[in-house]
Amino acid sequence: MNDYYLLVLTAIFINNIVLAQYLGNCPFLGTSKSMETAIGMGAAVIFVAVMATAITWVLQKYVLVALELEFVQTIVFILVIATLVQFVELFLKKIVPPLYDALGIFLPLITTNCAILGIAVICQRNDYEFLESIVFAAASGLGFWLALVILASIRERLETTHVPRAFRGTPIALVLAGLMSLAFFAFKGMGSYR
């Protein structure tokens, strides 16, 4: 139990998926313009990351390793993620319409989100067990959501300041992401999971 606690803390604060591991930058900068889109995107990422990691872990163990096809890992993983996103969209539309309305437009964007594929590949490279992978995926998604919400709230506030013209839009968001990453340096050395 202590191990999982450390795993969660590492994934959210010490090795934040977007601020320390650079995964998921495009949607991070793109959906942080307002709080509603930020919260929606973060929730969608957590949702898809957990399911994708679970399915890819099972596939890797029982299909790829069994048939000695590890080198096609990339193709299989990305296909799984793409089809998963399609199915999740259809499923949500039919069964849980309110959730679909909340997450709807972000789901197709997640297919090309480096974070999802990155989390799946990291779990494989670090040799996590099934439960560890699920917890890691959920915690990484939560870290992404946290960073996204904070950036969105600050960017909303920046609407009222006179940012120099060259910096408006993406450049100042990148500088802000850098400063957030700087603040998260506080957690360095608080223990690392493996």
Add this chain to the structure above:
Amino acid sequence: MREIAKMMWKEFSKGLWKDLPPFRLVLGLCPVLAVTKTAGNGLGMGCSVIFVLTLSNLTISMVHKLIPSKVRIVCFIVIIATLVVAVELLMQAFAYPLYQRLGIFVPLIVVNCIILGRAEAFASRNPVHLSVADALGMGLGFTLSLTFLGALREIFGYGTLFGRHCMGADFQPFAFMVEAPGAFVCLGIILATMNALTVWIDKRASLKIEKKRRRQILNTLPLPGADTSKRKRLPQ
């Protein structure tokens, strides 16, 4: 023949400045920050992307008529993923140290928005030779940008360039540049500089056009003190 060469050059050169990824065409930022700790890593990643991008554009522009429109994104992803697997295996065979340094960002080339973006926006609508020119231009631009950013971060962050010491012995490396915060801030400053440069170039160009127009108008007016008595009189 000259027409074709001219069109190819046009598609090729736009990837080198006008639509330079990732500084002007803000796509594919994920690997940019992670692999540019040193110039060598940036160069290696850029070369892999050139390989994947060119072959994927080539393949997709050859077969896009055979792919039904509903499943085209998935098909594109399959093609790109196959090429990425090929690149992975080649790197493991011939450039293993680079493969180790790039880490998980080699398989992540498959979700690089540039490759899928160019496939969707260009290769699936244009003939083969133009797609290849576009891919080569974009890939070269990407490689140059990555190498530039990598060199910047390496020189200030480690004091070396491509592994060779180039700053003096008393140089205290500015380690901020090679860490995550420095990467973000550096990229933000470069993007802002590109924005400012664009505005400045446009302003200079429009000033030039304005000056030319004014000179033309002045040339058509008569000079002050001209002899108006010799003006043609209407026949009476």
Add this chain to the structure above:
Amino acid sequence: MANHILKPFISEPKLTVACPPYWHCNKTVATIMRDFLLALIPAAVLASAQFGFAAARVMALAGAIAVLTEALCLKIIARDVSVDDYSALLTGLLFAFLLSPSAPWWLVTIGSCLSVLLGRIFFGGLGGSPLCAPLVAWAVCKISWPRAMDLDLSMLNSEWVYPLGQLKYLGPEVVAHFNHINLLLGKQLGGLGSAQIMGIVLGGLYLIMRKHIRPHIPLAFLAGMYITALIYFLIDPTQYAGPIFHLLAGSAVYGAFFLATDFASSPVGHIPMILFGLTGGILSIIIRVYSVHPDGVPFAILLANLLTPLLDRIRPQPFGGQATGSIQSQLKIGNGGSVEKN
């Protein structure tokens, strides 16, 4: 009497406006910054007395470079060069107070430059930055040049020691060597200004008296630190240092009075301010205990600054309506389009 003190905390503020004509209260940015500079003088004088010419040199260089950078950058982006409001000078000095007295000239220059650039110019000048500018520069310098910023290593020939460094690397037994009165009087190594606890407290009280900063944030910050340190101390006195030591060592008091209360990066309402201070205090102790950094106060304040916009959403409900959360939606109600200016 207690009612009179607790009133702003427990009742809604009464908003009374007198009839015109109005009289200007003469409060400009320049006068406020002058008061801040006055508040820094006790600590500066004590630092120069204790560390000699080196301290004065660092402070002067930092202030000069900050003013120069601001003037140059404002000129480049074609805005009013408003360095005469002393705010750049204040930023430079606040940064200098965190450095060790033997900081090399290039460290002071680059740090000062960065504090103005990253903390002010990029975000549009005074009041734009979501993070405290001197702290941003401090954090950048800390991760870039850890040896030059290490307060023990850079002052090896001094008779005093850096209490938090001793605590982190040698364990809590050394805490017994530190006399609280000595710490209060500044007989410790630390940032050249932030070690002068007495001077900082005097300056902070002056600012509160002049009503430039409200007591909520400093008190909440120090209370948060005290309570968290007390909890750890009660759990295991042999492993953790006592709360008074934590308050008097490092930049705790300096951060509470001068850095956490930075206007642009701290919240505005009463409850948000108290929450902000408490968060900063609790995070400081957690970072001091668990992380590799000996002093957690700067990072804790940076993290709390990130939470400021979220904390500022805790507002009183407007009469007869729902509080719209985001500033964007409020702007849309206010004027039709976005504010476009260079």
